[in-house]
Amino acid sequence: MILSLVRRNIKLYFRDKASVFFSMLSVIIIIGLYVLFLGKMVQGSGDFAGEAARFLTDSWIMAGVIATATVTTTLGALGQMVDDLTKKINRDFETAPIDRWKIVISYAISSNVIGILMSSFTFVLAEVYIVAYGGEIVGFIALLQILGLIILSTITSSAFLFFFVSMLKTMNSFSIISTIVGTIIGFLMGIYVPIGALPTAIQGFIKVFPPSHMASLLRQVMVNEVVAMEYLPREVSEMLGIQFYFGDTVTSQFSSIMILVTTTLVFFGLSVLIVSKRKREA
Amino acid sequence: MEKIIEVKNLHKSYGEVQAVKGIDFYVETGKLFAFLGPNGAGKSTTINVICTLLNYEQGEVTLDGLKLGVDDAKIRQQIGIVFQDSVLDNLLTVEENLRIRGSFYGLDSKSLEQAIEEALKVTDIYELKNRRYGQLSGGQRRRTDIARALIHRPKILFLDEPTTGLDPQTRKSVWNMIEHLYKNQGVTVFLTTHYMEEAAKADYVVVIDNGQIVAKGTPIELKDKYSTDSLQVKPINKHEVINLLKKEKLDYSEISDLLVIPLNSTIEALPILKLLDGAISAFQVLNGTMDDAFIGITGKEMRE
Numbered sequence: 051m052i053l054s055l056v057r058r059n060i061k062l063y064f065r066d067k068a069s070v071f072f073s074m075l076s077v078i079i080i081i082g083l084y085v086l087f088l089g090k091m092v093q094g095s096g097d098f099a100g101e102a103a104r105f106l107t108d109s110w111i112m113a114g115v116i117a118t119a120t121v122t123t124t125l126g127a128l129g130q131m132v133d134d135l136t137k138k139i140n141r142d143f144e145t146a147p148i149d150r151w152k153i154v155i156s157y158a159i160s161s162n163v164i165g166i167l168m169s170s171f172t173f174v175l176a177e178v179y180i181v182a183y184g185g186e187i188v189g190f191i192a193l194l195q196i197l198g199l200i201i202l203s204t205i206t207s208s209a210f211l212f213f214f215v216s217m218l219k220t221m222n223s224f225s226i227i228s229t230i231v232g233t234i235i236g237f238l239m240g241i242y243v244p245i246g247a248l249p250t251a252i253q254g255f256i257k258v259f260p261p262s263h264m265a266s267l268l269r270q271v272m273v274n275e276v277v278a279m280e281y282l283p284r285e286v287s288e289m290l291g292i293q294f295y296f297g298d299t300v301t302s303q304f305s306s307i308m309i310l311v312t313t314t315l316v317f318f319g320l321s322v323l324i325v326s327k328r329k330r331e332a
Numbered sequence: 333m334e335k336i337i338e339v340k341n342l343h344k345s346y347g348e349v350q351a352v353k354g355i356d357f358y359v360e361t362g363k364l365f366a367f368l369g370p371n372g373a374g375k376s377t378t379i380n381v382i383c384t385l386l387n388y389e390q391g392e393v394t395l396d397g398l399k400l401g402v403d404d405a406k407i408r409q410q411i412g413i414v415f416q417d418s419v420l421d422n423l424l425t426v427e428e429n430l431r432i433r434g435s436f437y438g439l440d441s442k443s444l445e446q447a448i449e450e451a452l453k454v455t456d457i458y459e460l461k462n463r464r465y466g467q468l469s470g471g472q473r474r475r476t477d478i479a480r481a482l483i484h485r486p487k488i489l490f491l492d493e494p495t496t497g498l499d500p501q502t503r504k505s506v507w508n509m510i511e512h513l514y515k516n517q518g519v520t521v522f523l524t525t526h527y528m529e530e531a532a533k534a535d536y537v538v539v540i541d542n543g544q545i546v547a548k549g550t551p552i553e554l555k556d557k558y559s560t561d562s563l564q565v566k567p568i569n570k571h572e573v574i575n576l577l578k579k580e581k582l583d584y585s586e587i588s589d590l591l592v593i594p595l596n597s598t599i600e601a602l603p604i605l606k607l608l609d610g611a612i613s614a615f616q617v618l619n620g621t622m623d624d625a626f627i628g629i630t631g632k633e634m635r636e
Contacts, residue, residue, distance in 0.1 A: 054435035058421065058428075065423040142419035142480075145383050146436035147408040 051148050052156050059130050059160035070168075073126025076232040077119050077172055080241055081179075084111045092244060095286050102276050105185035109272040110290055112176035114241040116196070117265035119172040120203035121211070121235055124165035125228060128208070128215045131157045132224040154325050158212055165204035173200065188275050195271045203264035206310045209317040210260070216324055239265040239291075246289030257294045260313040263306040266294055270303065334361040336488060336520050337382065342391035344377050351377040353543040354391070359488075359536070364514050364521045366534035370630050374543040375524055376492070382522075383413055383490060396487055409437060412481030413490040418473055419480075422466025426457060426476050429465055430483055437484035451479040454517070455509060471502030475509065482513075489513070491523045495530065503527070528622035539629050547629045551622055558628035559620025561595045563604060566614040573611050580607065 063069060080088075089107060096103035096110075134140050143153050173196060181187055188196065211231075218224050236242040239262055245253055256262045269292040270279060279293075287293045287300075294301040337359035344352040352374045359365040369375040380386040382393060384404045393400035398407045420429045430448045439447060452458045455475040460468065465476060474494060481489055494510065495503040507530060514521045525531055532551045539547040539554075547554060566589060567573035573591060577584050582604065584593045595601060601617045608615075 051435055051438075054432050058424070058432045061428070062421060062423055137419070138415065138417055139419045139421070141385055141415060142413070142433065143436070145385060145408055145411065145413055146433070147405045147438070148436045 052152050052159070055143075055153065055156035056160045056163065059127070059157060060163060062130055063127050063160070063164050069126055069129060072228070073123045074119070074168065074172075076122045076235055077115050080111070080115050080118060080236055083242065088242070092290065095244070095289055098283060098286065099277055104183055105180065106273060106276045108180045108183055108185055109276055110269055110292070111241065112173075112180060113268035113272040114236075114239050114265050115176060116169055116173050116200065117203060117239055117261070117268050118235050118241065119169040120165055120200060120264060121207045121261060122228075122232055123168035124161050124204055124207040125211050125215070125231055127161035127164035128157065128211055129221075129224055129228070130160070131215055132218050132221055135219065136221050151325070154216075158208060158321075161208045161212070162204055165208060166201055169200045169204060170197065173197075186275065188272065192271050192275055196268065199264070199267050199271065202307065202310055203261075203268075206260065206264065206314045209314040209321065213317045213321045213324070216321055235261070238262055241265070244289050245291035246285075256291070257296070257301075260309050262291070263294075263301075263309050266291060266301070267303060267306050267310075335359065336361040336396055337365075337522065338392075338394045339378075339382070340392040342378065342381065342388055342393060344374075344381055344386065344388045351543055352381070352388075355540065355543070355545045357538045357545060357548060359520060359522060361487075361520055362514070362518050363535040364511075364523065364533065366531040366537045367522065367524045367540065368531055368537060368626065369524075369540035373541045373630075375540055378540065379490060379492060379522075379524065383411060384408055409484065410487045411490060412484065412486035412488070414474075414477045414481045414492060414494050416492045416496070418465075418477055420465045420473075420476060423464060425462050425464050426452070426468070426479075427461040429476065430480055433480050434483040439484070447483050447485070451483045454482060454513070455479040469502075470498050471506055474498065474502075474506050478506075478509070478513075482519075486519070488520045488522060491521060491525075493524055493526060496526055528626060531626075532622040539626070541630045547625075551625075554625045554629070555620045555622060557625070559622075559624035561598045561620055562618045563593045563595055563601045564590050564616040564618060565593070565605075565608060565612040566590055567608075568611055568613050573608060576607060576611065580604075 088111070092107050092110065093103065096106040099106045134143075140153070144150065177187055214227060215224065218227065238256055238259055240248075240256060245256055248256070269290070273279075273282065273292055282292065284295070288295055335358040339355060339357050341354050341356060342352055343350070343354050355378065367375060367378070377386065381388045382395065382400070384400065384407055387401075395407050396410050398410070400407060420433075424432070427448060430451060431444065434444050434447055452461055455478050457472060457475045457479060460472055460476070465473065468476065478494070491510065495506050498506060510521065511533070513519055523530070523534065531537055534551060537549060537551055537554055538545055547558065549557070564587075565573065570589075570591075574584070577591070577593070582593055584591050586592075593604060595617075598617050598619065605615060
């Protein structure tokens with residue numbers, strides 16, 4: 051039952067070309083902006099790497115792009131849940147002999163599957179872009195790390211977004227949420243404006259905002275392919291939001307991962323609470 | 333006689349508003365049961381409660397011997413519902429839709445394929461199985477909705493205004509299919525409709541208004557009780573006929589060049605016709621219709 055519902059949600063996502071496009075819109079915009087002028091802005095940061103400067107900034111932007119994709123595609127996939135509610139399709143599920151938690155979990159699972167597929171696809175495109183402009187393809191270890199991070203980021207995004215989406219009752223409110231997320235995600239992940247260029251207070255907020263750690267972790271892996279982390283100047287790392295510093299202590303990969311895992315567990319718990327409280331339509 | 337649905341003293345309110353105020357009725361196995369009422373009468377609320385979608389405050393409902401609120405999972409196995417608004421996925425094909433929804437009922441893959449095949453054939457949509465649901469015409473969609481409701485061979489089929497919004501020809505063909513189903517497949521049909529000619533074909537009718545049952549019976553009983561028969565005559569000389577009627581103290585009303593005389597039963601037309609013999613050029617004896625009965629019961633027109 052869960053499997054066939056998951057398959058349904060995935061089919062519906064991919065058959066709705068517009069929803070696929072819109073869930074990738076932020077990614078497309080970021081790449082567009084990077085090609086147009088963002089690239090020039092951050093170029094200076096990579097100068098220390100000499101000939102690899104372009105490779106470095108490309109890797110940096112693409113890490114952010116992949117992190118963005120894990121959020122926006124997952125959100126796009128969760129739209130199915132609201133769509134079913136507004137079209138009253140949920141009534142057909144609820145009058146069939148399946149447990150409600152199975153219906154709910156199937157939305158969560160399919161959003162994860164879609165998020166992972168779309169983000170991996172984004173990663174492939176990113177590599178094509180990097181290689182096309184003279185960079186190198188990632189090594190095998192980095193590839194595994196990136197895939198692992200894509201999975202972790204998607205699960206975190208899904209849990210985080212599920213909590214909000216499960217409270218929505220209309221497609222209109224969902225579009226508003228999508229627009230807001232699509233707009234601010236580029237800022238919160240420090241893509242439109244490198245984190246180091248932002249006021250300290252906002253920097254502080256971004257550093258504790260869990261999704262920014264997805265971008266940070268991915269940047270560390272991808273930039274490491276250009277310049278080993280230990281040779282990366284602190285000011286570059288801080289400026290580009292590759293590593294987060296609190297005072298003089300750098301946030302370790304382990305603590306970033308822990309932040310993501312904790313976020314996932316907290317929002318998963320909250321979502322379970324909300325869904326189990328909502329019984330039959332009053 | 334076996335009661336497959338039994339509703340006793342059912343109450344349901346939304347906050348302060350009492351939508352259903354203690355209703356009792358039952359549905360016999362294998363019959364076509366029509367549940368009528370003007371908009372906002374509590375019709376949908378009642379159906380949603382019986383279909384396990386809504387909670388209720390008070391009362392007792394059993395479906396096929398199973399208690400509502402206790403054996404909901406088992407009840408869901410026994411009911412098929414055609415909702416007013418379609419609930420299938422536009423972007424999936426007819427067959428994909430049936431396979432996904434059919435997977436909810438715990439059939440193994442072989443039985444599921446068989447069930448899909450059968451549902452497609454019964455509803456006469458076999459050749460549409462690879463078309464996307466969203467690209468079908470209104471009538472084809474309705475057939476697919478019905479196929480979905482039948483996929484697990486339910487004992488009770490709920491049809492919530494199944495022919496609303498269809499053109500007359502399609503409505504007729506969908507209706508024929510419904511009749512075929514309940515006559516040949518032994519399914520009990522619980523129907524709500526806006527079309528009185530459909531309600532007139534039911535075995536039993538219950539009318540709800542303001543959350544209460546205001547009439548029940550067979551269509552013939554309801555027509556007898558709540559609508560009047562009438563005699564229409566076309567006078568050669570209007571004055572003469574009116575004088576004759578007045579002399580006999582008969583009620584009448586004028587509709588253009590016709591005179592309409594209400595009757596308690598159609599047989600009463602005979603002596604009147606004898607009396608008017610020679611003074612009229614044409615006549616017509618009219619039976620009351622379900623439409624009249626419905627208006628007689630609720631004081632409202634069905635289509636608002």
